[in-house]
Amino acid sequence: MHATRLLSLERWKKWIWSFVRLTLIAGLSFVILYPVLQKISTAFKAKSDLYSPIVVWLPENYTLDNFVKAIGIMDYWQALLNTFTLSALTTILTAISCALAGYGFARLKFKGSQLLFAGVILTILVPPITILIPVYLNLKDFSLMGLIPLLTGGKSVNLLNTYWPFILTSATANSLKAGLYIFIFRQFFRGIPKEVEEAAYIDGAGVGKTFYRIMLPNAIPSIVTVLLFSFVWQWNDSFFTTTYLTSSKVMATQLGSLPYNLAILLEDGANSKADPFYLSMVQDTGILLAILPLIIIYLFVQRYFVESIERTGIVG
Amino acid sequence: MKSILRLDRRSYKEQKALMGFFYVLPWLLGFIFFFLIPLLSSLRYSLSSVQANSDGLIVHFSGFQNYAEALTVNTEFNRSLADAIMNMVINVPLIVIFSLFLAVLLNQKFIGRSLARSIFFLPVILASGVILSLESTSLIQAVNDQNAGAGAIQGLGTFELEGLMLDAGLSEWVVNYLTSAVSRIYSIVSQSGVQILIFLAGIQTISPQLYEASKMEGATGYEAFWKITFPMVSPLILVNSIYTIIDSFSNNAMTDLIRETGFTQFNFGLSSAMAWLYFAAVALILAVSSYLISKKVFYYD
Numbered sequence: 001m002h003a004t005r006l007l008s009l010e011r012w013k014k015w016i017w018s019f020v021r022l023t024l025i026a027g028l029s030f031v032i033l034y035p036v037l038q039k040i041s042t043a044f045k046a047k048s049d050l051y052s053p054i055v056v057w058l059p060e061n062y063t064l065d066n067f068v069k070a071i072g073i074m075d076y077w078q079a080l081l082n083t084f085t086l087s088a089l090t091t092i093l094t095a096i097s098c099a100l101a102g103y104g105f106a107r108l109k110f111k112g113s114q115l116l117f118a119g120v121i122l123t124i125l126v127p128p129i130t131i132l133i134p135v136y137l138n139l140k141d142f143s144l145m146g147l148i149p150l151l152t153g154g155k156s157v158n159l160l161n162t163y164w165p166f167i168l169t170s171a172t173a174n175s176l177k178a179g180l181y182i183f184i185f186r187q188f189f190r191g192i193p194k195e196v197e198e199a200a201y202i203d204g205a206g207v208g209k210t211f212y213r214i215m216l217p218n219a220i221p222s223i224v225t226v227l228l229f230s231f232v233w234q235w236n237d238s239f240f241t242t243t244y245l246t247s248s249k250v251m252a253t254q255l256g257s258l259p260y261n262l263a264i265l266l267e268d269g270a271n272s273k274a275d276p277f278y279l280s281m282v283q284d285t286g287i288l289l290a291i292l293p294l295i296i297i298y299l300f301v302q303r304y305f306v307e308s309i310e311r312t313g314i315v316g
Numbered sequence: 317m318k319s320i321l322r323l324d325r326r327s328y329k330e331q332k333a334l335m336g337f338f339y340v341l342p343w344l345l346g347f348i349f350f351f352l353i354p355l356l357s358s359l360r361y362s363l364s365s366v367q368a369n370s371d372g373l374i375v376h377f378s379g380f381q382n383y384a385e386a387l388t389v390n391t392e393f394n395r396s397l398a399d400a401i402m403n404m405v406i407n408v409p410l411i412v413i414f415s416l417f418l419a420v421l422l423n424q425k426f427i428g429r430s431l432a433r434s435i436f437f438l439p440v441i442l443a444s445g446v447i448l449s450l451e452s453t454s455l456i457q458a459v460n461d462q463n464a465g466a467g468a469i470q471g472l473g474t475f476e477l478e479g480l481m482l483d484a485g486l487s488e489w490v491v492n493y494l495t496s497a498v499s500r501i502y503s504i505v506s507q508s509g510v511q512i513l514i515f516l517a518g519i520q521t522i523s524p525q526l527y528e529a530s531k532m533e534g535a536t537g538y539e540a541f542w543k544i545t546f547p548m549v550s551p552l553i554l555v556n557s558i559y560t561i562i563d564s565f566s567n568n569a570m571t572d573l574i575r576e577t578g579f580t581q582f583n584f585g586l587s588s589a590m591a592w593l594y595f596a597a598v599a600l601i602l603a604v605s606s607y608l609i610s611k612k613v614f615y616y617d
Contacts, residue, residue: 201328
């Protein structure tokens with residue numbers, strides 16, 4: 001008798017906890033999704049719906065006008081192509097160079113590698129803003145220790161407004177947040193048993209072959225994590241793109257100047273009397289367009305780190 | 317020929333050390349050219365008066381003049397720095413605790429867990445860079461919040477909560493802190509994507525035997541959390557705190573000010589001095605907080 005009562009009490013506790021958990025998760029999911037839903041709803045609204053008191057979520061007059069405007073002003077397809085090229089390029093280069101460095105630091109110890117790894121930590125700690133100006137000046141008159149002037153005849157190259165700053169920094173594992181990726185790879189490779197490597201060596205594989213044939217195929221979860229992070233952060237980055245790529249059309253800069261350009265189109269410049277709510281509406285549509293490709297990519301790769309996070313190497 | 321022979325005769329360990337250097341080499345080159353040299357020249361600029369003209373830069377050593385200017389003359393620097401630090405102090409504990417809580421929640425088995433996880437990692441994508449900064453200025457969002465009554469309901473909710481907690485005898489400071497956290501829930505959720513990921517990964521590496529044993533001994537879920545989960549993930553609390561601090565410092569009013577001084581007013585010296593002061597502040601905070609946390613961290617092995 002006593003036991004059954006206890007059992008039912010346990011059961012009640014379980015039910016109540018499930019209920020609380022469901023409420024919390026549903027509520028927080030809503031908080032996260034709310035801005036996206038908001039933007040979707042706004043994007044389809046006509047201008048008149050903005051002031052209609054009966055329209056909250058579902059527009060009264062559906063229209064694609066906002067999309068047309070935003071695509072036109074942002075030069076969306078061109079920006080999409082540019083951003084995609086840039087992000088894909090830096091992502092792949094970053095992943096390669098960071099994987100190499102991560103493996104080097106994790107398994108191929110040499111004299112001073114500890115010290116160099118402290119350097120990696122330093123790159124994570126120093127705010128990028130601290131070195132922005134010298135890097136900027138360096139790229140503006142890029143001479144590679146005086147080598148390039150020898151080849152071109154006394155002139156250094158201006159690398160600004162090209163993709164070269166991004167290519168160079170990502171190929172040398174010093175792009176946006178690259179220290180973090182090296183760290184992730186190092187933690188992951190440290191987690192693979194040493195015996196695997198030794199077995200490969202006994203079977204006649206050199207260091208390069210072991211890395212390429214044994215280690216990399218095992219490291220797919222962490223590679224996916226790094227690829228996704230690096231792609232997304234490059235896509236959304238306005239810190240470096242606004243510095244290095246002032247006139248090239250990529251998503252971040254186009255998005256940043258969208259309200260201004262729209263104001264110019266509608267009236268006459270930044271101080272125009274164009275309706276700020278309408279500007280905001282088109283801007284929201286622009287944001288939606290900008291994150292749409294990311295969401296599509298996320299849908300495909302999310303299973304890699306939703307179900308097998310313990311193997312992404314973040315924790316080792 | 318002789319050298320090739322020597323290469324062959326290297327031991328496996330030596331060979332690995334050599335290859336290790338080659339693997340790290342790309343990073344090392346980048347580190348020197350895009351990090352170390354710029355870092356040092358930024359230090360040099362910060363101690364000099366820098367003038368840019370068509371021939372290039374003219375750098376004159378001027379001691380700590382730029383630092384003095386940033387701290388005493390510039391009207392915005394002190395305020396922005398204090399703001400940035402205050403925001404960090406307020407947000408970091410909230411984000412870390414919140415993400416640990418959510419990670420524990422998302423680790424339990426329930427229907428729709430994968431969906432919930434996908435949604436909770438979504439802020440990693442949505443709330444970064446330019447989107448975050450634009451979102452904070454969205455008028456539509458503000459207006460819709462008002463229209464939908466969301467603002468009113470939320471306000472009322474926290475208001476009642478506030479009264480309730482004050483009646484319960486909590487100090488006013490704590491109550492304000494908590495209720496402001498509730499009102500800023502979106503900004504907290506949107507900054508904790510990566511942290512949840514890290515905690516979740518950590519929790520999944522805890523061996524299930526520990527939980528089984530504790531259950532045998534009659535521990536409740538609450539006790540299991542404090543006696544097993546919490547100590548086992550405590551190294552990650554350190555990692556996450558550091559990550560959150562760095563993240564909160566990577567883009568704020570302070571970095572905007574440094575940028576503007578450098579690229580709009582072309583005052584490279586002052587801008588570098590500000591950046592170094594900023595870096596010093598960040599480093600100090602990181603050192604203090606990691607010292608405090610690492611005293612409490614429990615290492616299993």
